[in-house]
Amino acid sequence: MAAINGSEYIKRIDSLNSEVWIEGEQVRGKISEHPAFKGIMKSQSTLYDLQHKKSLKDIMTFVSPGTGNRIGTSFLLPRTKTDLKQRRLMIQEWAKTNAGMMGRSPDYMNTVLVSLVASIDLLKERENCFPEHILKFYEKAREQDWSFTHTFIDPQVNRSPFHIPNGDGEIIAAKIVDRNQDGIVIKGAKLLATQGGITDEILVYSSAGLIDNAYSYSFSIPSNTKGLRFLCRQPFNHRESSFDSPLGSRFEESDAIVVFDDVLVPWERVFHYDNIEVTDTLSKKGAYTQLALHQVVSRQVIKVEYILGVAQLMVDTINTGGYPHIREKIAEIIVALETMRAFLVASEAGAAVHNGFMLPDLNPLRAAISTFPRLYPRLTEILQLLGASGMVSIPTEKDFSSEIKEDLNLFLQSKTKNAKDRVRLFRLAWDTSMSEFGSRQTLYERYFFGDPIRLASTLYQMYDRDAYVKRVENQFLKE
Numbered sequence: 001m002a003a004i005n006g007s008e009y010i011k012r013i014d015s016l017n018s019e020v021w022i023e024g025e026q027v028r029g030k031i032s033e034h035p036a037f038k039g040i041m042k043s044q045s046t047l048y049d050l051q052h053k054k055s056l057k058d059i060m061t062f063v064s065p066g067t068g069n070r071i072g073t074s075f076l077l078p079r080t081k082t083d084l085k086q087r088r089l090m091i092q093e094w095a096k097t098n099a100g101m102m103g104r105s106p107d108y109m110n111t112v113l114v115s116l117v118a119s120i121d122l123l124k125e126r127e128n129c130f131p132e133h134i135l136k137f138y139e140k141a142r143e144q145d146w147s148f149t150h151t152f153i154d155p156q157v158n159r160s161p162f163h164i165p166n167g168d169g170e171i172i173a174a175k176i177v178d179r180n181q182d183g184i185v186i187k188g189a190k191l192l193a194t195q196g197g198i199t200d201e202i203l204v205y206s207s208a209g210l211i212d213n214a215y216s217y218s219f220s221i222p223s224n225t226k227g228l229r230f231l232c233r234q235p236f237n238h239r240e241s242s243f244d245s246p247l248g249s250r251f252e253e254s255d256a257i258v259v260f261d262d263v264l265v266p267w268e269r270v271f272h273y274d275n276i277e278v279t280d281t282l283s284k285k286g287a288y289t290q291l292a293l294h295q296v297v298s299r300q301v302i303k304v305e306y307i308l309g310v311a312q313l314m315v316d317t318i319n320t321g322g323y324p325h326i327r328e329k330i331a332e333i334i335v336a337l338e339t340m341r342a343f344l345v346a347s348e349a350g351a352a353v354h355n356g357f358m359l360p361d362l363n364p365l366r367a368a369i370s371t372f373p374r375l376y377p378r379l380t381e382i383l384q385l386l387g388a389s390g391m392v393s394i395p396t397e398k399d400f401s402s403e404i405k406e407d408l409n410l411f412l413q414s415k416t417k418n419a420k421d422r423v424r425l426f427r428l429a430w431d432t433s434m435s436e437f438g439s440r441q442t443l444y445e446r447y448f449f450g451d452p453i454r455l456a457s458t459l460y461q462m463y464d465r466d467a468y469v470k471r472v473e474n475q476f477l478k479e
């Protein structure tokens with residue numbers, strides 16, 4: 001099978017009939033027609049359609065080494081710097097369709113799968129590890145163009161340092177409760193899974209730092225596996241109208257708690273289990289951080305470009321560009337953009353081959369993921385500061401075709417735009433920085449890759465600074 005198109009994605013997910021719960025009800029019928037999911041699924045299908053755009057063929061697809069079919073670049077195993085560049089161009093082409101608002105466009109998770117393949121040496125000849133399952137699974141996913149969500153965090157019950165996920169009695173954090181001839185059986189919950197319920201598969205793995213083997217595993221199962229439930233939060237798409245809710249109506253991805261009710265994971269889908277050491281090694285030495293962050297930073301660059309565009313349009317619309325502090329704020333966005341670009345360029349320039357895979361330099365990427373959770377909230381704050389009351393003078397599409405439209409047309413006009421176009425722009429700024437959708441975007445950029453505090457701590461532990469310490473000692477601290 002070649003790279004799929006949008007309608008193939010929709011058809012496939014609809015036919016899964018996965019168990020998805022939202023606002024107290026189970027989704028019945030086609031999930032792509034449910035008000036909470038239809039916007040995002042349409043946007044996701046646009047991404048798959050781009051794989052078939054002739055002018056983008058050499059960016060969005062490559063020739064499968066297995067079948068000769070053209071398949072999605074998000075599955076490309078990077079062997080050279082040219083491969084890394086093609087991956088970046090593909091990621092950014094997809095991100096441009098949604099201003100980088102779709103954190104879980106399929107390239108993110110496909111990159112995670114690619115990183116597992118690039119890490120299989122860490123599983124070879126280790127107890128309860130099946131690197132051959134990863135390879136076989138990857139090839140199948142690549143040829144079928146499967147979509148994924150993932151989950152790796154235990155429920156937020158007690159985060160004190162020496163807390164064991166589950167005490168006596170109830171099982172809360174998902175654990176292995178049985179190992180039998182068919183596979184392993186999982187019971188409990190994990191959170192969160194962004195896009196949970198609207199992907200073909202869910203990849204599940206444990207985080208480092210475990211003390212009990214029962215919590216150590218990695219596997220992938222279809223979203224409609226028996227006993228698997230996705231419990232979604234309330235939707236943040238606000239309104240269906242793309243005038244009223246320009247981002248939420250299209251890019252609201254949903255986040256779900258994932259419940260495993262004695263879920264059987266067949267052996268061929270188990271990548272490792274009952275091996276705490278391997279869980280730690282994968283997390284610390286695997287290719288995940290490099291490759292996933294390369295995808296993340298590529299997307300974030302597009303997001304900052306979008307914010308710069310919105311901000312400049314706001315300034316032009318109400319003609320505030322002459323004020324020094326407004327120029328300073330726009331300059332702050334430009335600095336953010338150039339900083340993120342520089343991290344990305346540096347990561348590719350410093351890329352090197354590890355176990356046969358071309359991996360971007362980790363240091364600039366780690367610096368980027370420590371920077372963006374602080375940058376992004378400031379960028380959305382700048383939009384609020386540029387817009388002031390304009391951020392709440394945002395009547396709806398319905399208002400503009402009602403009896404009050406003459407008032408709106410007169411009082412909401414601006415230097416460069418008629419009232420409706422000006423409100424269209426300010427609603428975009430509001431949905432980026434203030435709406436439920438916009439606030440969740442800020443939380444997402446703060447946390448989706450892990451707690452920024454602990455990410456900074458990892459940077460502290462991993463960054464080699466011996467040479468600088470020695471230089472200071474030798475140059476200034478000796479007689």
Ligand SMILES: Cc1cc2nc3c(=O)[nH]c(=O)nc-3n(C[C@H](O)[C@H](O)[C@H](O)COP(=O)(O)OP(=O)(O)OC[C@H]3O[C@@H](n4cnc5c(N)ncnc54)[C@H](O)[C@@H]3O)c2cc1C
Nearest residue numbers: 150151152153159191192193194443444447448450451453
């Ligand atoms: C919008 C959104 C989407 C997400 N999507 C996904 C997804 O698709 N898949 C997935 O697996 N995960 C997802 N996540 C979860 C994400 O990985 C976690 O939010 C992140 O790892 C932080 O974990 P936590 O939320 O459990 O926070 P906690 O670990 O509970 O932290 C809460 C607070 O306590 C502090 N804290 C807790 N423990 C420590 C410690 N040991 N040392 C210092 N401080 C500590 C933190 O700094 C923080 O201030 C998503 C999160 C968000 C917000």
